[in-house]
Amino acid sequence: xxxxxxxxxxNGISHIHHIDVRFSEVDSLHIVWHGNYIKYMExxxxxxxRAFGISYLDVKAxxxxxxxxxxxxxxxxxxxxGEKAIIKTTFIKTEAAKIIFYSHIYNEKDELVASGxxxxxxxxxxxxxxxxxxxxxNEWKKSIFETQV
Amino acid sequence: xxxxxxxxxxNGISHIHHIDVRFSEVDSLHIVWHGNYIKYMExxxxxxxRAFGISYLDVKAxxxxxxxxxxxxxxxxxxxxGEKAIIKTTFIKTEAAKIIFYSHIYNEKDELVASGxxxxxxxxxxxxxxxxxxxxxNEWKKSIFETQV
Amino acid sequence: xxxxxxxxxxNGISHIHHIDVRFSEVDSLHIVWHGNYIKYMExxxxxxxRAFGISYLDVKAxxxxxxxxxxxxxxxxxxxxGEKAIIKTTFIKTEAAKIIFYSHIYNEKDELVASGxxxxxxxxxxxxxxxxxxxxxNEWKKSIFETQV
Amino acid sequence: xxxxxxxxxxNGISHIHHIDVRFSEVDSLHIVWHGNYIKYMExxxxxxxRAFGISYLDVKAxxxxxxxxxxxxxxxxxxxxGEKAIIKTTFIKTEAAKIIFYSHIYNEKDELVASGxxxxxxxxxxxxxxxxxxxxxNEWKKSIFETQV
Numbered sequence: 154x155x156x157x158x159x160x161x162x163x164n165g166i167s168h169i170h171h172i173d174v175r176f177s178e179v180d181s182l183h184i185v186w187h188g189n190y191i192k193y194m195e196x197x198x199x200x201x202x203r204a205f206g207i208s209y210l211d212v213k214a215x216x217x218x219x220x221x222x223x224x225x226x227x228x229x230x231x232x233x234x235g236e237k238a239i240i241k242t243t244f245i246k247t248e249a250a251k252i253i254f255y256s257h258i259y260n261e262k263d264e265l266v267a268s269g270x271x272x273x274x275x276x277x278x279x280x281x282x283x284x285x286x287x288x289x290x291n292e293w294k295k296s297i298f299e300t301q302v
Numbered sequence: 303x304x305x306x307x308x309x310x311x312x313n314g315i316s317h318i319h320h321i322d323v324r325f326s327e328v329d330s331l332h333i334v335w336h337g338n339y340i341k342y343m344e345x346x347x348x349x350x351x352r353a354f355g356i357s358y359l360d361v362k363a364x365x366x367x368x369x370x371x372x373x374x375x376x377x378x379x380x381x382x383x384g385e386k387a388i389i390k391t392t393f394i395k396t397e398a399a400k401i402i403f404y405s406h407i408y409n410e411k412d413e414l415v416a417s418g419x420x421x422x423x424x425x426x427x428x429x430x431x432x433x434x435x436x437x438x439x440n441e442w443k444k445s446i447f448e449t450q451v
Numbered sequence: 452x453x454x455x456x457x458x459x460x461x462n463g464i465s466h467i468h469h470i471d472v473r474f475s476e477v478d479s480l481h482i483v484w485h486g487n488y489i490k491y492m493e494x495x496x497x498x499x500x501r502a503f504g505i506s507y508l509d510v511k512a513x514x515x516x517x518x519x520x521x522x523x524x525x526x527x528x529x530x531x532x533g534e535k536a537i538i539k540t541t542f543i544k545t546e547a548a549k550i551i552f553y554s555h556i557y558n559e560k561d562e563l564v565a566s567g568x569x570x571x572x573x574x575x576x577x578x579x580x581x582x583x584x585x586x587x588x589n590e591w592k593k594s595i596f597e598t599q600v
Numbered sequence: 601x602x603x604x605x606x607x608x609x610x611n612g613i614s615h616i617h618h619i620d621v622r623f624s625e626v627d628s629l630h631i632v633w634h635g636n637y638i639k640y641m642e643x644x645x646x647x648x649x650r651a652f653g654i655s656y657l658d659v660k661a662x663x664x665x666x667x668x669x670x671x672x673x674x675x676x677x678x679x680x681x682g683e684k685a686i687i688k689t690t691f692i693k694t695e696a697a698k699i700i701f702y703s704h705i706y707n708e709k710d711e712l713v714a715s716g717x718x719x720x721x722x723x724x725x726x727x728x729x730x731x732x733x734x735x736x737x738n739e740w741k742k743s744i745f746e747t748q749v
Contacts, residue, residue: 173345181474184667210383218629220631220634221675228668235359326627326635329626337624374521375522377522532657533657
């Protein structure tokens with residue numbers, strides 16, 4: 154049921170993840186409560202991470218955590234119970250010691266439901282901010298973008 | 303990725319549903335927070351419902367709602383982030399104006415993680431309790447159990 | 452707004468905690484989604500814990516964790532957005548290496564909305580089950596029930 | 601325990617709301633999961649709304665709903681279990697058919713933990729977008745800002 158595709162885009166690398174809307178995620182207006190899109194965005198990023206080797210658990214294995222420092226989301230259309238959310242997560246290339254993802258959430262009619270952005274930073278094992286991107290991350294980026302040519 | 307099987311058991315009909323544990327469902331003890339199993343049980347019931355035509359939306363199409371009146375859950379083993387929950391939902395045959403489901407949640411090693419039970423009642427369009435099971439439900443039960451012979 | 456009372460009951464010690472129903476806790480039937488009562492019950496237990504010195508953080512300071520092994524809840528009446536949940540949490544005296552709480556949730560008209568029970572066990576610092584109740588817990592029980600005379 | 605103050609600021613009207621961090625809101629990094637700040641922001645807006653007569657229920661009584669169309673949040677410092685979130689919600693004056701709130705979340709040391717912004721629009725009883733702000737809202741704004749002089 155869950156379709157996984159890997160797609161290259163011009164300025165990044167994308168991944169598609171499908172989610173069934175849960176009954177408990179729908180509010181009294183009969184639509185997905187806006188805060189639940191933050192979960193969907195994280196699901197999308199983690200599905201990307203599992204596909205490309207940069208999930209929370211992969212990062213943790215290198216001794217780092219990557220907390221969110223900024224999130225933004227615009228809501229275009231409602232999603233209802235019984236519908237699916239199709240999340241396209243795009244990794245945005247940057248030289249900074251950050252991870253930037255764009256999230257585009259579609260319904261099954263391929264209509265844009267919501268779009269968002271997250272920025273994550275790196276904390277080392279002492280929970281201190283990394284001013285420079287860790288080596289493992291630079292190598293990961295290199296390996297990913299080289300295979301895109 | 304999501305496996306769906308329909309299985310008949312002696313005293314009921316079962317359905318299997320797979321869930322990826324979400325990062326946001328894990329608590330500071332690094333295990334799925336106990337309240338989230340209630341979501342997993344509902345996901346399992348609704349996956350059963352979609353497979354057999356008795357989901358919330360199916361029931362609503364007949365003019366009824368089926369709120370939970372009782373829930374119980376026993377927790378045997380923890381589930382962690384990165385793991386999958388495999389939920390076996392079993393519909394328990396009863397003559398009462400109730401819907402009874404058993405839920406058994408397993409990890410990928412096929413170890414029982416949690417087991418639970420829910421009881422639902424029928425409310426009609428006026429939000430009043432149905433003392434007798436609605437006709438559509440009796441017919442549904444008949445059709446389901448006949449095909450199990 | 453939040454009223455806190457300590458009350459002794461015959462077979463236990465009780466504590467009252469008030470909660471405002473959150474918009475995001477109400478489902479498409481316009482009532483609090485049943486799984487959110489599990490949160491309310493935990494809120495009530497932790498408010499009890501903070502009042503009597505047996506909260507998660509108190510227990511952790513002694514080197515233990517107290518995961519839930521069993522939960523049950525019966526739902527009597529719906530709660531709606533704009534309403535308050537008044538949670539009476541009662542610690543039930545037992546000789547076993549367990550913590551047993553009863554939860555009674557009322558609305559502002561003093562009608563019983565839901566009632567539940569939880570059982571918790573003790574895990575030590577190695578995450579192993581305590582077959583006997585830890586000393587700190589026995590002393591805590593003694594101190595609590597002595598002051599109730 | 602919950603302190604409520606009404607405060608006027610230069611470019612808006614503010615309200616303070618206090619929240620106890622729930623155990624279930626803390627993730628495996630031992631900090632409040634970022635998506636839960638969206639709940640805190642809504643709690644703050646609704647506490648503002650109840651104090652000033654512009655809550656979801658007030659708006660609904662006039663025949664409108666006010667879904668979120670944009671949300672942004674920056675995370676400065678973590679919040680842990682056992683801590684309180686102090687949410688300052690500021691209504692930002694605008695001529696547009698929108699509701700704009702700024703949210704500033706502090707810990708008990710008065711350190712800024714997170715800051716965010718939401719934009720809401722008006723839908724009428726037919727679920728159609730209001731291109732002009734409804735009369736009741738214009739009157740509400742007038743009454744609120746007049747009393748601020």
